[in-house]
Amino acid sequence: xxxxxxxxxxxxxxxxxxxxxxxxxxxxxxxxxxxxxxxxxxxxxxxxxxxxxxxxxxxxxxxxxxxxxxxxxxxxxxxxxxxxxxxxxxxxxxxxxxxxxxxxxxxxxxxxxxxxxxxxxxxxxxxxxxxxxxxxxxxxxxxxxxxxxxxxxxxxxxxxxxxxxxxxxxxxxxxxxxxxxxxxxxxxxxxxxxxxxxxxxxxxxxxxxxxxxxxxxxxxxxxxxxxxxxxxxxxxxxxxxxxxxxxxxxxxxxxxxxxxxxxxxxxxxxxxxxxxxxxxxxxxxxxxxxxxxxxxxxxxxxxxxxxxxxxxxxxxxxxxxxxxxxxxxxxxxxxxxxxxxxxxxxxxxxxxxxxxxxxxxxxxxxxxxxxxxxxxxxxxxxxxxxxxxxxxxxxxxxxxxxxxxxxxxxxxxxxxxxxxxxxxxxxxxxxxxxxxxxxxxxxxxxxxxxxxxxxxxxxxxxxxxxxxxxxxxxxxxxxxxxxxxxxxxxxxxxxxxxxxxxxxxxxxxxxxxxxxxxxxxxxxxxxxxxxxxxxxxxxxxxxxxxxxxxxxxxxxxxxxxxxxxxxxxxxxxxxxxxxxxxxxxxxxxxxxxxxxxxxxxxxxxxxxxxxxxxxxxxxxxxxxxxxxxxxxxxxxxxxxxxxxxxxxxxxxxxxxxxxxxxxxxxxxxxxxxxxxxxxxxxxxxxxxxxxxxxxxxxxxxxxxxxxxxxxxxxxxxxxxxxxxxxxxxxxxxxxxxxxxxxxxxxxxxxxxxx
Ligand code: ADP
Ligand code: MG
Numbered sequence: 104x105x106x107x108x109x110x111x112x113x114x115x116x117x118x119x120x121x122x123x124x125x126x127x128x129x130x131x132x133x134x135x136x137x138x139x140x141x142x143x144x145x146x147x148x149x150x151x152x153x154x155x156x157x158x159x160x161x162x163x164x165x166x167x168x169x170x171x172x173x174x175x176x177x178x179x180x181x182x183x184x185x186x187x188x189x190x191x192x193x194x195x196x197x198x199x200x201x202x203x204x205x206x207x208x209x210x211x212x213x214x215x216x217x218x219x220x221x222x223x224x225x226x227x228x229x230x231x232x233x234x235x236x237x238x239x240x241x242x243x244x245x246x247x248x249x250x251x252x253x254x255x256x257x258x259x260x261x262x263x264x265x266x267x268x269x270x271x272x273x274x275x276x277x278x279x280x281x282x283x284x285x286x287x288x289x290x291x292x293x294x295x296x297x298x299x300x301x302x303x304x305x306x307x308x309x310x311x312x313x314x315x316x317x318x319x320x321x322x323x324x325x326x327x328x329x330x331x332x333x334x335x336x337x338x339x340x341x342x343x344x345x346x347x348x349x350x351x352x353x354x355x356x357x358x359x360x361x362x363x364x365x366x367x368x369x370x371x372x373x374x375x376x377x378x379x380x381x382x383x384x385x386x387x388x389x390x391x392x393x394x395x396x397x398x399x400x401x402x403x404x405x406x407x408x409x410x411x412x413x414x415x416x417x418x419x420x421x422x423x424x425x426x427x428x429x430x431x432x433x434x435x436x437x438x439x440x441x442x443x444x445x446x447x448x449x450x451x452x453x454x455x456x457x458x459x460x461x462x463x464x465x466x467x468x469x470x471x472x473x474x475x476x477x478x479x480x481x482x483x484x485x486x487x488x489x490x491x492x493x494x495x496x497x498x499x500x501x502x503x504x505x506x507x508x509x510x511x512x513x514x515x516x517x518x519x520x521x522x523x524x525x526x527x528x529x530x531x532x533x534x535x536x537x538x539x540x541x542x543x544x545x546x547x548x549x550x551x552x553x554x555x556x557x558x559x560x561x562x563x564x565x566x567x568x569x570x571x572x573x574x575x576x577x578x579x580x581x582x583x584x585x586x587x588x589x590x591x592x593x594x595x596x597x598x599x600x601x602x603x604x605x606x607x608x609x610x611x612x613x614x615x616x617x618x619x620x621x622x623x624x625x626x627x628x629x630x631x632x633x634x635x636x637x638x639x640x641x642x643x644x645x646x647x648x649x650x651x652x653x654x655x656x657x658x659x660x661x662x663x664x665x666x667x668x669x670x671x672x673x674x675x676x677x678x679x680x681x682x683x684x685x686x687x688x689x690x691x692x693x694x695x696x697x698x699x700x701x702x703x704x705x706x707x708x709x710x711x712x713x714x715x716x717x718x719x720x721x722x723x724x725x726x727x728x729x730x731x732x733x734x735x736x737x738x739x740x741x742x743x744x745x746x747x748x749x750x751x752x753x754x755x756x757x758x759x760x761x762x763x764x765x766x767x768x769x770x771x772x773x774x775x776x777x778x779x780x781x782x783x784x785x786x787x788x789x790x791x792x793x794x795x796x797x798x799x800x801x802x803x804x805x806x807x808x809x810x811x812x813x814x815x816x817x818x819x820x821x822x823x824x825x826x827x828x829x830x831x832x833x834x835x836x837x838x839x840x841x842x843x844x845x846x847x848x849x850x851x852x853x854x855x856x857x
Contacts, residue, residue, distance in 0.1 A: 105164075106271050107128060111126055111162070112148070114160075120327060125144075125324075127322060129303060129305060143326060148324070149196065152165070154191050165193050194272050201257040201260070203261060209241065213232040213236070232245070253286055275294065309574075311339060315336075315339050364463070370840055375484050375843055389441035392441050415514050433527075434500055434853075436502045436503065436529050437530045442476035442509065443832045466840050478831040505518065520814075526816060526817075530809055533824050539798045540822065541802070541822055546770070555732055565633055566608075569660055570629075570658070571597050571601065571628075572658075575654055575655045582806060592621060593614055593623065594725075595702075598698055599702065601631070611728055613625070618725065619832075621722060636660060701726075707720060718741065718742045719740070724737055778800075782821075786822060789856060809821035824846065827839040
């Protein structure tokens with residue numbers, strides 16, 4: 104039996120049709136998942152079904168009851184109050200941001216509508232609440248307030264609240280997208296259990312793997328229409344339409360023929376790639392390098408090579424000179440063993456224990472929805488292949504494996520200089536084959552906090568809650584990718600959207616991950632006037648036009664369960680007024696400071712040299728909510744001390760005016776360019792001989808670990824080379840197989856040529 108029938112539904116906002124003649128049905132016990140890009144009309148569709156939005160054409164039939172009685176002059180005439188009431192009670196909605204009442208306990212959040220809307224007695228309501236809380240495994244939280252719960256628990260409370268009403272159809276609008284990644288799992292598990300019970304559900308989600316598991320049927324929407332509909336194994340695994348493919352590509356690696364598991368036997372240079380595969384099996388998140396250290400020590404022992412290791416899990420392995428090279432100067436190589444761990448929203452990968460499986464797409468090695476760790480695992484693999492080889496003839500070699508390069512640089516900072524014998528080091532941490540980096544940036548990093556002064560939202564019913572969400576931006580490395588303005592910074596963009604609103608109050612904000620990663624996401628919830636929507640939307644549309652290819656930007660206006668209850672009460676007074684006023688928000692002053700600081704922070708590439716190298720750049724890397732403060736994590740990179748000091752003057756000024764309290768800072772030292780280095784000269788010459796082009800000698804915005812070796816090794820010459828990698832620090836990270844081979848030839852020549 105069909106519990107829901109949507110017939111030729113259309114819905115306009117002003118004159119824009121956002122749902123266009125959409126028809127589908129849902130059977131009893133069926134789980135339907137709706138996928139689609141931002142703005143495709145998914146939320147509007149759910150809101151129409153939940154009678155939170157008036158339709159303009161077609162009909163919605165729930166449990167055999169028609170929402171619209173007839174059309175007069177092309178205008179829908181809704182059915183009578185009694186029928187609409189029944190329809191309203193047959194549908195329940197779980198919202199992305201839970202919509203719990205902050206001043207009510209968990210239990211009261213559930214009983215309030217049972218008592219007020221369903222006219223249950225308090226005892227009956229309590230009994231019902233106990234039942235659903237038990238089911239959701241939340242019984243012991245019944246007297247807690249929402250602020251004491253994790254996001255996952257909050258969402259389970261809001262699911263419990265809907266279950267208490269026991270509607271015929273449960274709609275969920277992105278139920279996990281407001282959750283921290285580690286909390287998504289528990290909520291998905293709960294929803295899966297409901298699907299198993301054969302509850303009728305319509306779920307909008309971007310969790311593609313989950314969709315595949317839970318859905319009986321999938322609808323893909325785009326531009327207000329249903330583009331494709333069918334079983335998950337069809338729509339998700341083998342989409343027919345180009346639009347569906349394009350969309351899914353952002354979340355999963357489609358089963359197209361271009362991508363397959365990497366075959367070690369088929370690719371050259373096998374000696375390097377097979378070591379890369381071996382170390383990819385070892386989890387090596389920055390700060391978690393013990394396992395890879397143990398592997399390296401074992402590697403050295405098995406080959407009877409001299410090694411050194413320390414408390415920071417650094418390892419140095421030495422290989423004696425080949426005959427005929429005894430009088431040559433010792434040559435050092437260096438790579439870091441740790442990696443950045445980033446993944447796409449739907450990835451279940453656990454970086455603390457899962458191996459990274461390698462895939463091949465044409466010339467690229469890549470991972471499935473996670474960073475690959477070619478930064479700097481390829482360098483590690485080269486060093487292992489060098490140490491392992493008995494064919495490469497050369498001087499005594501010293502291979503230095505450092506740790507936590509991506510975070511604290513503690514490995515390079517604290518390694519004992521006396522253990523390093525060489526005076527020439529080739530770092531293999533460069534991601535561009537045709538380039539040799541000879542100078543690295545001085546990098547300053549800060550955590551700056553604004554104390555949160557809280558207030559109650561003013562008692563003005565025109566305030567509505569908004570949520571502005573940026574996700575899936577490209578991100579990337581704040582040193583290497585900062586010159587690419589198309590990547591955008593979601594924190595800056597989000598604050599830009601709200602900066603021109605006269606009266607608003609931030610409730611919470613969060614975005615980015617770390618100081619040296621360009622943020623990929625940002626979420627801010629705030630209260631502003633209903634009529635501010637258009638102004639914000641206009642700005643957002645401009646941003647979408649510029650960044651829309653990869654990034655997703657959403658502005659959600661809020662509708663609470665009580666709004667719906669009000670509607671049932673008033674039956675088409677069309678009110679979305681808030682009934683409860685005690686909502687805690689940032690004070691006006693705190694809100695302003697947050698906005699001002701981000702707005703005035705000069706972000707991205709700031710200055711270039713005559714060869715168009717970025718020589719000064721800044722990154723607003725993350726914003727986090729602490730108990731009593733908002734923390735910004737930001738950094739500045741420079742290869743020019745004068746420009747840096749000018750920037751700092753401005754930064755100190757905006758920190759002062761916005762009462763930023765610096766709670767942590769560090770300086771990562773740079774390397775001065777040394778154009779007369781014999782190492783630079785030799786390596787440039789060999790490159791030209793092999794490839795018949797000049798290697799580009801570069802000044803980098805990256806911080807190189809070599810900066811820390813300067814103080815330890817007198818007269819150090821340091822350069823940085825490597826194979827072509829792309830989109831490092833992001834789930835699109837990949838490395839070119841051809842380039843791995845060419846750089847391998849290059850390295851072998853550098854070692855062997857005297
Ligand atoms: P999705 O949930 O798929 O991201 P929505 O249903 O939220 O999409 O939005 C569909 C379109 O309708 C978007 O272009 C959005 O800007 C527009 N829209 C949504 N709500 C309103 C509103 N209250 N007023 C005007 N336009 C709106
Ligand atoms: Mg939506």
